[in-house]
Amino acid sequence: MSLLLPDPQPTPSSTPVPTGAHRTGSPWPRSARTVGGDVRVAGVALADVAATFGTPVHVLDETEVRARARTYREHFGADGVFYAAKAFTCRALVRWLADEGLGMDVCSAGELRTALDGGLPAHRTLLHGVAKSPADLRAAMEAGVGRIVLDSPDDADLVASLLPAGARQQVLLRLVPGISAGAHPKVRTATPDQQFGTATADVDGFVDRVLAHRSLELVGLHCHLGSQITEIAPYQEAALVMAGVLARVRNRHGLVLRELDLGGGHGIAHRPGEPGLDVADLARCLRRELRDACDAHGLRVPHLSVEPGRAVVGPAGVVVYRVAVLKRTPHRTFVVVDGGMSDNPRPALYGAQYAPRLVGRVAAGAQQTVTVVGRHCETGDVLAADVPLPVDVRPGDLIAFPAAGAYHVSMASNYNAVPRPPVVAVRGGEARLLVRRETVEDLGRRDVGR
Ligand SMILES: Cc1ncc(COP(=O)(O)O)c(C=O)c1O
Incomplete structure (x- = not known):
């Protein structure tokens, strides 16, 4: 069965990119296809999932x-x-x-x-x-x-x-x-x-x-x-x-x-x-x-x-964030997204590494090295350090992390009183909500003192 490598270059049509043996695999679900600048999982465009359910959003094939x-x-x-x-x-x-x-x-x-x-x-x-x-x-x-x-x-x-x-x-x-x-x-x-x-x-x-x-x-x-x-x-x-x-x-x-x-x-x-x-x-x-x-x-x-x-x-899940801010410093370019260590503590806990990619639009061909960080009040809220993303990445863009099905949602916290993201199942071209997004009201309900 062919697997998809995350292909940062836009491809002209729906294209599975074979990567060889299952053993040295792709982090993406086998159904993932690049279509123009987007990725479809089980026939559902990640940009559509983000538009319908908001971001951050967890997608499960x-x-x-x-x-x-x-x-x-x-x-x-x-x-x-x-x-x-x-x-x-x-x-x-x-x-x-x-x-x-x-x-x-x-x-x-x-x-x-x-x-x-x-x-x-x-x-x-x-x-x-x-x-x-x-x-x-x-x-x-x-x-x-x-x-x-x-x-x-x-x-x-x-x-x-x-x-x-x-x-x-x-x-x-x-x-x-x-x-x-x-x-x-x-x-x-x-x-x-x-x-x-x-x-x-x-x-x-x-x-x-x-x-x-x-x-x-x-x-x-x-x-x-x-x-x-x-x-x-x-x-x-x-x-x-x-x-x-x-x-x-x-x-x-x-x-x-x-x-x-x-x-x-x-x-x-x-x-x-x-x-x-x-x-x-x-x-x-x-x-x-x-x-x-x-x-x-x-x-x-x-x-x-x-x-x-x-x-x-693990390989059945993809998390999609939206870029909130782009910050260039003399040391590095930070792509700040709307989630972070509250929905994925793995990088901070034990140095887990990911290969994020831009989805949802056709990007410039050239790449730059950036560090994707979360929204939380910790310098250690780094989701992916020194990874390639297109040179024209900007606020409003969508960034997808594959291999996000395990130990993300289950380890999520409410740090900074940020509600936890939803989980959306995709199958046969359709998306359906499995776990709804937490609300600020949900968080407030437990606070029963005066
Ligand atoms: C007792 C036990 N079984 C199974 C697992 C599952 O491990 P994994 O998700 O890496 O397969 C764990 C993970 O901590 C565990 O503690």
Whole structure:
């Protein structure tokens, strides 16, 4: 399938620009086409979306999301894929993913609520969290979530203490295999010096604490390496380490665990030509590694599952801003847009990089190097430093950032009391509102004091 590279040069007609293999991909949805000076996603011009719904606006290509979900389902099977709701969630998205046969990983009563409201049966969800609140746990137990992933021995005690008399809950143990993987230290979650999970070296004590509660049924193990991982090798290493832990649990505790969840973190291209993880290769290599490791330990191969978030929705999303101000200083040219770190904190949090482009009009051919910044009162509100944009970029122009489907809306804040942007789905030439723009009145409603 051909992919579109963001082409800053206007092209005369509707033109997909092939970029080669899926693995070194385009950050744009596969449906994206340049048409004159604009980009159409799923047949909808981004300039039209901006005109109808205002800016900033998030655009989500439904067909792209569904295709990505289907690819996971094909390669990891039924009950093998739990979409990580933290990447982005809303009721319509849940419905698409449920249609495509995915389950969902949720981290709070709020994410669970959206999953249930979207029509996902509770038994197809699993609950995570390093600090699950009693309210999160009660909501999960009342709904009947399929699995609770225990983060620590204390978590086991808390879950058991809240279960109604006579109830039994299936649980997984989240372990730390001691593998360094992920695009930035702040998104690495399998190294010893971070807060998630329990070290594999401490698994015996963890298992003992769980077994002390008859209400907890230990069915498997879990690990999550980190985010934006573009190589298969760390996952193979994780499969090897976790097979060793499964063998240890069998040998020391006489327990044969039947499930292994290797988390998410599958990387995508945020800029043209960047690598992404190939789902088919990942599934094939993981299954082989796991089978060999289990054979070596004389273990039955456990049911394998994964929890992709970014790789399902990231490349399906585009955010469109309007240029508010152009500022030339002796040091650089700033293109100041009408959003910023309140709708995309990723650059400020961990140096995420993007390839924005002008949309909505035919631009001058020549490019200049600019820095796209947001509207917020922080010098660090930089959305894209030192990127090429046309020399005639000016206030009123539209700037689109591809690969914006994951960890933008879900991480959005109200910094500077700026309302959060809407999410618009596009499909077959039509746009429809999924999440409306927040209003100043919405913000005021929570301010109940005098
Ligand atoms: C436990 C767990 N699973 C899955 C994910 C999803 O990661 P990604 O969106 O990078 O696939 C995360 C992300 O933080 C996570 O913490």
